[in-house]
Amino acid sequence: MASSFADNNELPDLGASALTVLSIEKEKQLGEIIFNQLQGRASLLYDPLVMEYINSIGNKLVANSQDVKFPFTFFTVNSPDINAFAFYGGYIGVHTGLIANAETESQLASVLGHEIAHVTQRHLARRKEASAQTSNMTLAGIVGSILLAAISPQAMMASMMATTAGSQQAMINYTRSNEQEADNIGMNVLATAGFDPYAAAEFFGKLQEQQRYQTKLAPFLITHPLADSRVTDAKLRAQQYTKKFYADSIDFLLMRARILARYIYDKERVVELFEDLVKKQHGNKQFASQYGLALAYLDTGKLSLAAALLDELDQLSPNNLYVLDAQSDLYIAQGKPDKIIEKLTYAYQLRPNNSVVTLNYANVLLKSNNTKKAISILEYYLLVKPRDFLATQLLSDAYKADENLIRYHITSAELSALRSDYRSAMKSVDLALNLLTAEQKAEVKRIEALKIKYRERDKYIKNIKGF
Template sequence: MSSNRPRTFLTTMALCLAIFLTPETRAANIQLPSLGDTSSAVISTQQEYELGQAWLRAYRSRISEYNDPLLHDYLERLLHNLASHSELQDHRLSLVAINNASMNAFAVPGGVVGVHLGLFRYAKSEDQLASVLAHELAHLSQRHFARRVAEQRKNSMVSMAGMLASLVLAATVGGDAGMAAMTATQAASLENSLRYSRQNEQEADRLGIETVYAAGMDPSAVGGMFEEMLRATRYTGNRPPEFLLTHPLTESRVADANNRIAQYPKKYYPDNLEYHLMRARSMMAMDQNPAASLNRFQSELDGDSLNHEAARYGTVLAHAALGNTGKAREALAPLLKASPGKLTYRLQDIALDRQEQKFVNAIEKSQQLLRRHADSYPLRMSLAETYMKANRFTESEQLLRSMTPEYPDNPYIWFQLAEVSGLAGNISGVHKARAQYYLLNGVFDKARDQLGYARKLLINDFKEVAIIDQQLRDLEQLQKKMEEFRGG
């Protein structure tokens, strides 16, 4: 299913933002709310959240989100754990993962947090990864973006459009010919739209360190991640990693952070194996070459590695991707024996069953695991995939549909639901699921078309028609707001 990317992402951004910025709001001379100083806000936290969701739709319309339920679940759990120990008041967070090898993460007003898989290449532990995420959460909790908008006395819509352009550029370098063709001057200008002041950066470092410590993680990992960033700068030549373009690592910032870290008590912090397993999955995704990945993981097993168990897990993934299920099982066996209850290993065992078309075994194992992990997002997605591969389309559709109330803003679930609904012969379900997928990806014309197709098929179902009519009215309002924006 194609998402029919719009010609210009700034036009899409304008449409999304216009939903929330009425002519009255745009015309009003509203000040920033109290953010620890005497200023007051251009927009409320609720409006900021809605703007962030609109921004996310526009962003998704321009980039390819990386969909790995296991990795997404891991990052989301880590992010929410950090948020619960931070000063962030609104914990409605939206995670977006991008398969890009650059070291980058970002936070957008309204709770949108983006992670490039390249962070796993540089972070040597979960605590180091957490230090970056905690830093981004600090920017959100202190509303640094809103403060900067007020200081510059610019329209927040223009600034967020610039942020969109900057992050699309960062996510698509080397992959999108149109974006790659931008001049260095344009790129530098867009990068500036994401820069925070030195004071903002030091405040985010301070709060990030506090958050990491409060979450039971090692605050010294902040200093370790700084060292990895500086090392990456030496390897990449004149152009620093994407993260440092928008979060410059000055000597004073490093010194200030190290002074704060020194104040915390020294203690032992155990390494988290799950981080290293997810790192192996990320390396596979970035390599996009199972043979090369196999060589990498085998070399780690034979020599030095951050975690030998994760390196063995990596060989399992690589063998499976190469179609060598026998060798994959051989490598997986000692991991399962040592940790029979580890869900990540059990899911890989099920994936191998599925690959070998042993669907009965895969389904039985999945159902047994669901008794202990009923809320597991990756387990349920795995079972839905197994049902689909086993031609049990209706059961796959029912399982995915049961997940939509819990994950209404997850485009991957809607995409999968549209696919399996078609296989199950539920054509109206195909169109309704596609409409939600297109809405979440900012492709409103396609969403309207899909709702129209569904309405024709359900013309005799008055309840469904009423729901679709309301959705179509909402889309019509979007179009009107866009026209107001262009005219204003």
């Protein structure tokens, strides 16, 4: 279950400052390093429903893009900031605050399309080449800037202010050029994928209007400068497409309601806010608001109200994964996890590799003390998705509950490696080795080889300045 990077002995040279050394393969490896660093530092959101949706809409846009050189990974940062960012190797992050502020699915897609264009046009690699012409900045320094931008764009700007004036001006000019190119390509991708091309201008205009009443720039505007001409250009560019109505998918409405209920709204007012929304809305929007209200009831301990509303939603939309996930949480909160097992078993038969179904099923099995079945399901799932952080964490818990301490320590090591915490990974490997007997020579050799890989990567990461 080790990552593809962990299985590759060839590490990219991060000290060089020439673009020519950054091949596509090295860019992919570098992206994985940065993502692992983010898993260790940033508040990444390990919510299967949100992750499934973001990757679904993102990959739909990628399928309609040109110059795609590697698979894309989309992820979410649990932060109220309005922000999104892209980095090497097809990794694109979006903050929960941006999702909450996107009023339509096309507005959210317009941001993702813009970030996809940054990646396909290799803007980071090109920006790195431009910066190398005005300073001795290395690739490692840019990696540090990406981490700062993801976690705190304000800190990134403070860091940039410490550079020379000439370097700053070159970076600003290059950023403007990149943004214009990403706007053009992103809109084409948006329209080709079946989303509203007018949504980009709508979202830009909304952000611009919000900033008129605020002294602090939204993080998205720090990393994506928004001049007045940019909104106008987006409106003019959209006019080449026929203006028509684009309906939001039910998945978008449910996902956004989930974001608002669990990650944005104040817990003291979340029930009141969703009760008000339910009264005002109709159709799919009302269904999504009812789902948000059910989560609000659930998360504030109003379990009987949550149960009644979820039963109603289940009747309206049988086999809905959002409702199934909430019902799983409900039965666990009620101390009756076995009550949902039959329903999850059926869902698993229909969708054996779906992360929402699999992780809920495994979690409920663990809560029901059926650890052997949970382990079997998670081991199979991780063969297909070996870098799933939450699944690896659940498997580690399952091995511990099963008192399989050797596998528990090995899986804990893999979990640490997914965060680039190789020192913790090596400690877990040592604990596993101490439990092995002389008769288990093959297993000893395999685990010792794993420790050597972790040691190499720990040394490598520690030598990268900016981390």
